[in-house]
Amino acid sequence: MNNNEKDKKSLIDDYKLHITILFISTISLGIGTINIPLINGFNLVLLPIMYSLFLAVLFYIYKPAKWINKSQSKTCAEILLILISPLIVKLAIASGENIDILFNVGPALLLKELGTVGTVIIGLPIALLLGFKREAIGMTSSICREPQLAVLIDKYGFDSDEVKGFFVVYLIGIVLGTIFISILTNILCYLVPLHPYSYALASGIGSTSMNVAAVSSLIALYPALSDKLLALSGLSNMISVVFSIYVYIFISLPLTEKLYEKFHKYFN
Amino acid sequence: MEIDLSFKMVSEWIGILLIFSVMAAIGNYVGYQYPFVESLIGMFILCLISLVGLIVEKLLPFDNIPAIIYISLIGLFVALPWFPLADLIIYYTSKVDLISLTTVLLAYAGVAMGKDLGSFKKVGLRGIIVTFAVIFGTYLGSAVIAHIALAYTGMI
Incomplete structure (x- = not known):
């Protein structure tokens, strides 16, 4: 952040922008979480985070507030660099607070975090085949949720190709992820019959909405195990939210970088 | 420095x-x-x-x-x-x-x-395919590892 030139306006001054953001986020939180029951006991869960992202994008496109333009868009990118910090602190505090669960529940919960290696191995070749370049690193190094965003922005900067790639998967994940993962649960339980507990642990992938979608499908398939499945998946999701960032920083992201450097030339 | x-x-x-x-x-x-x-x-x-x-x-x-x-x-x-x-x-x-x-x-x-919206539009279907691959890879990868760990520790 070497933005200390004298002519540059401070990030704080644009009060109209901040008021607009306050307006968007307060409306979104005011609407709150909405459950839409679909077929087979599957609920489509809509969260305030989705509304605020889409509202903000719509504000930029349709300009109901005339003062939001390209320069505000750039200001927001810089502000984000600072704002991700409190989010990380919040997650870190949750991990410090729950450190004993980690010792008690056994290795499966933690080891399952290494499943993100599967993300890279399956995702990266497909992304490269489809012609993505550096974006592929942001897209396929993780399931692309908030903690990983913070790491990517910090490492590559908001305007980098890696972060653009991340946002592609992030956005599509928000729109289609819940539906996709609930269908996937049904298919996988049929084709790859691992123990339902394993799928319950796997459903905690760090996205609350996807977690809920996956575990509801799982419970529909194994109603007798419902309590245990819910408990395992909730715990697992918490662990994901909290610890996935360390797996990401030290394992998945460096691994994706290495594989990209090694193989991207074969895909051109 | x-x-x-x-x-x-x-x-x-x-x-x-x-x-x-x-x-x-x-x-x-x-x-x-x-x-x-x-x-x-x-x-x-x-x-x-x-x-x-x-x-x-x-x-x-x-x-x-x-x-x-x-x-x-x-x-x-x-x-x-x-x-x-x-x-x-x-x-x-x-x-x-x-x-x-x-x-x-x-x-x-x-x-x-x-x-950056312009560059998103260009991605389209390719983006959807990669997103599905990413979710699929994470989900199956985690489930396989969880299964092995659970079996190894005698929980299933």
Whole structure:
């Protein structure tokens, strides 16, 4: 952040922008979480985070507030660099607070975090085949949720190709992820019959909405195990939210970088 | 060694974090009916730790360690059961809901993405395929590893 030139306006001054953001986020939180029951006991869960992202994008496109333009868009990118910090602190505090669960529940919960290696191995070749370049690193190094965003922005900067790639998967994940993962649960339980507990642990992938979608499908398939499945998946999701960032920083992201450097030339 | 840290930079961080604190506390109150003052104190704690992390990154001479590492290590440390203020910190920060924090953050992210919308459109179907592959890979990868670990520890 070497933005200390004298002519540059401070990030704080644009009060109209901040008021607009306050307006968007307060409306979104005011609407709150909405459950839409679909077929087979599957609920489509809509969260305030989705509304605020889409509202903000719509504000930029349709300009109901005339003062939001390209320069505000750039200001927001810089502000984000600072704002991700409190989010990380919040997650870190949750991990410090729950450190004993980690010792008690056994290795499966933690080891399952290494499943993100599967993300890279399956995702990266497909992304490269489809012609993505550096974006592929942001897209396929993780399931692309908030903690990983913070790491990517910090490492590559908001305007980098890696972060653009991340946002592609992030956005599509928000729109289609819940539906996709609930269908996937049904298919996988049929084709790859691992123990339902394993799928319950796997459903905690760090996205609350996807977690809920996956575990509801799982419970529909194994109603007798419902309590245990819910408990395992909730715990697992918490662990994901909290610890996935360390797996990401030290394992998945460096691994994706290495594989990209090694193989991207074969895909051109 | 030159330290890249100015009074102007720090005061800008503080200003942004203050604005963010107020917004998140309002959102918390509207969305989750948490008491406004307690949420605000919780936000101040989160922001104070962030500020310490951001400053430490600039002061320490390790160029390739991002601020986020310091921030997450400090956050983890102050919430450990044997840290004297842990109870207080956990109490007030629990009054800040993760979703309200993220909702404000994503409103900024939405405006920030505005200037790049053109490049999103180009991605289209290819993006959807990669997204599905990513979710599939994570889900199956985690399930296989969880299955092996559960079987190995005798839980299934």
